[in-house]
Amino acid sequence: MPDPNSNNDSVSAGDIDVAVYLEARNQEFLYNSLPTIFYISFLSVMGLVGNSVVFMVYYKRYHASSAIRYYVLAMSVTDMLTNAQILSAEVLEMRFHNTFRWGWACSIFRLTRSFLVGFSILLLVAVAVNRKQVCSLKLKNIVKTASHDSLSLV
Known part of the structure; x- marks a missing residue:
């Protein structure tokens, strides 16, 4: 029974079904976060x-x-998996912000x-x-060659 002393403009969660209330909050959050969802989706597609x-x-x-070839191949696969899994999970969490019911999925996403x-x-x-090793070897060869050339000039 509603409280006669309360303001009639506000509706508490107890007055309506909780599932309907949470879904309304989800829709409101979805509407507010649409630009973010579009941006994350764009990044995901471009990354893939x-x-x-x-x-x-x-x-x-x-x-x-x-x-370097193997590093680049491994990094591209890792980034593809990151784009496919992490960014899509972020969009899913934003879509069901208040009613995401799969706790095990959250754990797998975080892991x-x-x-x-x-x-x-x-x-x-x-x-x-690897790059430091390659560059330091090239630098040693450059210094060695330069010192050899300067000694031969003298």
Whole structure:
């Protein structure tokens, strides 16, 4: 029974069905977050297309078995999985902001997000270490050649 002293303009969650109330909140949140959902969807599509192109180019064109080729292939696969899984999960969570009923799915999304981001970090560190080794070897050769040339001039 409604309280006679309460303001009739506000409706509490107890006066209506909770499921209807939560769905109304979902629709309101969806309406407010549509630009974000469109932007995340655009990023996901562009990431999938871009990483697919990178994968195909490095897989088909570069046949030399260098470490960088494998790093780039692994990074493109990791980024494709990230775009497909993480960004679509974000859109799904935004769509069902108040009524997302699959708790196990949230746990799997968080676990795969942590794994994929951690793997991307490891790949970037491996590329950086590899590039440092290559650049330091080239720098040593340049210094050695320059010192040899300068000694021969004297």
